[in-house]
Amino acid sequence: MDIELRCLSRAQAAVRNGARAGVTSRGGHLGAREPPSDTNPRDGARRVDFRGKLYVAPLTTVGNLPFRRVCVGLGADVTISEMAMASNVLKGDRGEWALLRRHPSEKLFGAQVCGGWPDLLARCGELLDDELDCDFVDVNMGCPIDGVCAKGAGSSLLRDAEGVARMERVVRAASRSMRRAPLTIKLRMGYDDDPSKHVAHEIVARAKSWGAHAVTLHGRTRQQRYSRAADWAYVERCAAAARETSTPLIGNGDVFSSADYERHMSSGSLATCMIGRGALIKPWVLTEIKERRVWDISARERLDLFERFGAFGLEHWGADEKGVETTRRFMLEWMSYTHRYVPVGLLERGVSQTMALRPPAYVGRSDLETLLASDKTEDWRRVARMFLGPEAPGFRFVPKHRSNSYSAACDAAAAARGVGGGGGEEEEDDGEEEEEEENG
Structure with a gap:
């Protein structure tokens, strides 16, 4: 009927164009099958070097474009979008595409998507490769959210041999659908806490042969979520497996200081570390790592970061009433993490704050420092009003996380x-x- 098909693979498009030119094929109604596994259409794909670069993790809700701009100003080399669902991206969902927007200041930028089926990720990868301004595409295969796992995506791929086999098909299909941007994957150690069921070391050893350019490993299981410390001994075990195949491995979990970063990188096995909650609670950890120092940041300097975020937010979401309230809401979401920071000037000598231990209540060195340590939403709203003015009538905020x-x-x-x-x-x-x- 000569109707243009909008969801068409390159192989199918070639067959369609050949048919129009009078060339016949032995395939079905859409033509010949996809290229066989021994061909590699991605020979011209760009390579991404993660070695020694500070990589800010994909962060749900809080890892928005204005926050990433703040991180870039503090030393981030690699940034990545919030996770988008591949099925919604293919549907053209405007909200999902908005998550994938890049700012010109983001020097090395990746788009992260989530999905658990080869055909879905192949089409999504091709679409992003053609239409999106990004340097690499990352598939999240470690997301522990129940709704994601119920769809056969995220950490559910780590549950058993069938899931790992499907993971392989996803990586092969997605990587072969992209000619420009390389594909990376993000994992957890496994689905269950039982060490005998940890499968990441096996996946890391095979990921490159599937078509993955690099692997990020979070040193926790799906069952563990964020409880207990990340298992960096297991991350090192996986790094040894990755080294055998020259696969860049990026470690992730509990990087909260320059000392943490240096300790994890000391073996020389990792390409770099991905920094998640550490960047949420104290984004200046990026500066600390870059300059190899401990920054006893002042309350005024911390307040300046919120001011910077507010300006970026109004530029991104708009300066009308809706844009101001959107900026306010995301600023408050960020404050639901930043209040957990304890100024190093108040800690005893030789003591450092750790990720998983709740700090005791304390009084800051100034009223502003005490205000920034408050866990009350009204105090966060008070700080936001300094930059965004009074709230709209009926404004209500409940932290999402x-x-x-x-x-x-x-x-x-x-x-x-x-x-x-x-x-x-x-x-x-x-x-x-x-x-x-x-x-x-």
């Missing part, structure tokens, strides 16, 4: 002491479970 990185026992002890803040997972207003912040 609460930390589940603290143990239940620690949370109970904090409640007994009368210390505010939440531990343990909480459901969103609509009742659907949401992950803390990092997409796996």
Whole structure:
């Protein structure tokens, strides 16, 4: 009928064009099958060098474009979008495409998508490769959110041999659908906490032969979520497996200081470390790593970061009433993490703040420092009003994420002491479970 097909692979398009020119094929109604596995249409694809570059993790809700601009100003070399669902990207969902927008200041930028089926990721990869301004495409195969796993994506691919086999088909299909941007994947150690069921080391050893350019490994399982410390001994085991095939491996989990970064990189096995919650709580950790120092940042300097975010937000979302309130809401979401920072000038000598231990309540060195440490949403709103003015009538804010990185026992002890803040997972207003912040 000579109707243009908009969801067509390159191989099918070639067959269609050949048929118009009078060339026949032995294929079905869409023509010949896809290129056989021994061909590689990606010989001209660009290569991305992650070695020694500071990589800010894909962060649900808070890892928006204005936040990434703040991180770039503090030393980030590699940034990546919030996770977009591949099925929604293919549908042309405007909200999903908005997650993938890049700012010119982002020097090395990746787009992250999530999906668990080869045909879906092949079409999505081809679409992003053709239409999106990005340097690489990352497929999240470690996202622990229940809704994602129920669709056969994310961490569900790590559950059993069938899932790993499907993961292989996804990587092969997606990588072969892209000629320009390389494909990377992000994993967790496994689905269950049982060490005998950890499969990441096997996947890392084979990922390059499937078509993956690099692998990011979060040193936790799906069952673990963000509880307990990341298992860097296992990450090192996987790094040894990656080295055998010259696959760049990026470690992820609990990088909260320059000392953490240097310790994990000391073996020379990792390409770099991905920084997630560390960048949310104290984005200047990027500067600390770059300059190899501890920054006792002042309250005024911390406030300047919110001012910078506000300006970037109004530029990105608009300066009308809707844009101002959108900027305000995302600024408050970010503050739901930044208040967890304890100024190093208040810590005892030789003591450093760690990710999974709840800090005690303290009084800052100034009223502003104390205000920035508050876990009360009204205090966060007070800070936001300094830059965005009074709130619109009826404005209401409930943090979308609460930390589940603290143990239940620690949370109970904090409640007994009368210390505010939440531990343990909480459901969103609509009742659907949401992950803390990092997409796996």
